[in-house]
Amino acid sequence: MSRLVCPGCKAEVNELSTSCPKCGIRLGEVQREKEPQPASSSWYVTLAIIVIGLVILYFEGR
Numbered sequence: 001m002s003r004l005v006c007p008g009c010k011a012e013v014n015e016l017s018t019s020c021p022k023c024g025i026r027l028g029e030v031q032r033e034k035e036p037q038p039a040s041s042s043w044y045v046t047l048a049i050i051v052i053g054l055v056i057l058y059f060e061g062r
Helices: 041-060
Strands: 003-005 012-014
Touching: none
Parallel strands: none
Antiparallel strands: 003 012
16 A cells, blocks of 8 residues: 655555544545635624623713
């Protein structure tokens, strides 16, 4: 059996392996950069609660 070299970490990998045991990169596939994920709805809810709380505190102090 021949050995391959991982393109990510340059470690020797068995030719039958599907991923590098050292860095976990999948062999034989093109690595894509992660696409940015849209913010989850819970982030918007948290932001809204903070804003509402600040508005209430502002008007309570007047």
